[in-house]
Amino acid sequence: MSFNFDRRTFLKGAGAVGAASLLAACGEKSNNTGNGAAASGAAAPNSTGATPLKEFISFESGNRELESWNMLYTQKAEDANVVTNLWDGLLSFDRYGKVVPAIASSWEHNEDATVWTFHLRDDVDWVDCNGEVKAHLTSKDFLVGFEWVMNAIKNEANNTSMPNDTIVGAYEYYALTKEAGDAAADMTYEDMLAAGVGIEAPDDYTLVFTCPSACPYFDTVAAYNSFYPVAPALIEELGVDGFRSCDNTTMWYNGPYVVEEYIQGNTKSYIPNPNYYDAANVSRFERFTVTMISDGSISLQLYQNRELDEVDLGESNITTIQSDPSNEYNQQLCEKRAKKFSYCFIFNYDKKNTDGTPDENWNKAIANKAFRQCFSKGMVLNKFFARYNPINPLKCENDFFTMKGLCYTSDGTDYTNLVAREMGLDGEAYDGKTMKRLRANNGDITELKKQAMEELSAIGVTFPVHCSYYILAGSTSALDSATVLKQCFTDSFGDDFIVLDVNTFVSSTMKEVVAPKLQSFVHMGWGADFGDPINFLTQIIVHDDNAYYSCNMTNIAGIVNNGPASYQKDLVAAYEKFTDLVNEGRAIVDDTDARYAAFAKAEAYFLDENLIFPTVYDITWCLTHVNEYSKINAMYGPCNYKAVNWETSEEAYTTEQYDAFAAAFDAATQA
Known part of the structure; x- marks a missing residue:
């Protein structure tokens, strides 16, 4: 079967604009004299024998609209994920x-x-x-x-x-x-x-x-x-x-596609660049559309209507489908690869109230090491992991700031294993039952909590400490996740110590929340820019204008530059020591193994101080018409969302097929 433009009713006509309309939209020309074969696109063959899709509709969440089309200027994944198709x-x-x-x-x-x-x-x-x-x-x-x-x-x-x-x-x-x-x-x-x-x-x-x-x-x-x-x-x-x-x-x-039409907050449609240099060797879609989804609760309906060709499933949908063998999608649940981001709670050390005054209660609390360590040694996130992966939730556990698979020592050891050894987590593998860092720490923070409350009460902190967390207004899925996270705070700390307050922003986290410093933390992921730990670690050092987290999220850079308050001196000292350790590793350029060992020591120190709290790897389940093992899969760089050479199928892929794709991929990478 084939699908034409009537499957795009949700897109308000965005996908129904043809190539000729593109030309009319951007200039005075009314025809295209480029290479016709390149302009039409060519679908990649399907290894299962199914008919590939000529057009594809993907999605992006409503709070991830791009802000810049300039690849040289942007430092945000949501921008690069778009522009990589164009440049x-x-x-x-x-x-x-x-x-x-x-x-x-x-x-x-x-x-x-x-x-x-x-x-x-x-x-x-x-x-x-x-x-x-x-x-x-x-x-x-x-x-x-x-x-x-x-x-x-x-x-x-x-x-x-x-x-x-x-x-x-x-x-x-x-x-x-x-x-x-x-x-x-x-x-x-x-x-x-x-x-x-x-x-x-x-x-x-x-x-x-x-x-x-x-x-x-x-x-x-x-x-x-x-x-x-x-x-x-x-x-x-x-x-x-x-x-x-x-x-x-x-x-x-100069990339594989040009933009056919862009409706901010709604859709982006690309069609093949008729003068693409590699057109003869690269398969492309006749049209590739990205639909912005402001509320994840409607995603499955769009997929059912074939207004999406892939959909990530939330916890409730996965549970519903998995528990019912007669459900039409029961045999089509596909577990995805981990996204290339290491997600963390990025603490804000210079939080403001909504009137612009300092939130001294939070700022004093988060500057205290015992308070911060209650997160790493006592925060139970199993229910939160299940929002990503209810079938295998503990696969999502993240204990590092850097990312698995980033780089390896000369004997093939993953760099994060070096960090694990420094932290006492070595050998603690996923067991399907208990988070490995809690197994290592026994998950008991009674004494640590008591210490934090005593030290903080002595400098005027009142309890419970309120922790401000912001989500996109009107997003049911974001609210559901935040509700689960709030319960994780209660289960982990009780209501007398730390309480999560869920607040909302209208459209931009950066402009409405981070710029005025309203958040206690943002939940954010960093992806590698190249194959060395330094590109992670330099985002969180001090005395560096390019340290993205330190200058924009934690605001520790301003505290260091302007002089810390008395209660922040130990915090600043920890950042200074960490920065020195990173610089020691950076200076080692003739021995990669020694370089990685030095970085692992620095990262382990940073995590023991709990200056940032690692949370999850994003491993979700989906229903899909694309074999994601055919997509670009780099740990670094902006190319992973480039929609070229994708294997697709007019019939949805099955769980069995995805298991086979995963096995073949693992065999190829381990050969």
Whole structure:
């Protein structure tokens, strides 16, 4: 069977706009002279023999609408998940997470991995939103893109942390532009080269990067946003402010798709870029649509109506389907791979009340080590895990700030196992019954709680301490999860110690909650940007303007810079010690095993101080028409949501098929 536009009734017509309408929407042209075969897309074959889908409708939650279309500027996954379909960089990844060519067709490094050379394709063009060619891409576009990122006025320090660490002279050039002030807006890549930054273009299709020390993982770094190209003519056309705030109608594309239509908060529809350089080798959908779902309770209905081709299932739906053998979806429950994010409670150490005054009760409490350690040594989250995975909830347990599978020692040991050894969790595996960190700590916080209450009462803290947690207003699923989390607080701590207060925001967590510092914590995940622990750990150190969590979420950076209150001195001392430990690890560049061991020591110290509280890995169940084991599966970089080479089926996949996909994938990765 086949599905046409009437399956998109929920999308308010967004998916019913054809390619010709796209051209009318973005410019005056009324026809497309690009490659017809590329424009039509080509579905990937199906290993089960089923008919693949020509069009696909995916989803995103309502609180994850993108805020920036600029790959160089954004540091948010919800932005990159969209733009990765529109904008290619040097490298990409395959379904096993292996680095593969994109605009760079090949690359190599010198003996000590300090100089990396990338050879570019000569057939890459930039197109506008109509799919019409605007410029040819050369190595100069990467020089211009890199200068943009490292220019403090142009890119406002976004995405500079990795270049600062891995490219000769990058930090110095950033400091130079910062000192130059507004005049930096007129600086160009020639100024960057003259300043001695370690990037050069010997010819139109060669790029050379020089690292300050051995960097054997640099290819994983080069796949990140910081190293993406931009057409010089586009910046000339839009100006600095215009390019920084470009949208789907003003940006230029070099990726597999262009945006057909965008309705903020509703849908995004992509159609194939008719001039995509790799069209002959990449399968794409004739149309790929992302529907924003403000309330997860309607997702299953949309899937049943075929207004979605995949749906993540919540706890109640999974339980209903699993418990009824006659349910039409009982044999179609598919367990997904863990998403590449390590989720944590990111504590706010400088919380404000809604009137802007300091919330001293919370700030004093969270600055206390015994209070914080009650989370790691006593917080029972099994019911919360079940919101993600009610069938195998303890598979979701996360005990680390970094992510499993990020990197490995020379003998194949996962880096997080090193952290586990430092924390006394080594050998504690998933047993399906008890959280391993609670088994290690015995889950008894009676004495720790008593200590915290005595120490805090002495400095004026009143109990229970109220903990402010914000969710999207009107979202039933968010409210259900928050209700379960509130019960976890009660079950773990009683109502006389810490109480979770559930509050709401209208549309943007960052603007409405985090910017005014109203939260006690945000529940947020960090995904690796490249294959080394430093990209996690530098987000939480102090004395670094690029430390995303420290500067934006925990607000510890401001406390350190402005001077701590008396009750915060031990807190600041812990952050200072952690930062020193991270810097010791960062200085080790000639022995990867020693480097990882030093980082593991730093991370274990951070977690023992409970400066952030790790919570879950997102392992959900779904109903789906796509084999997710055919998707890009990198632990780092922005490419995982690129909708290319997906294996799909007009008939929903079964549990049995997904088990076979998982087994084949595991066998391939362990071979």
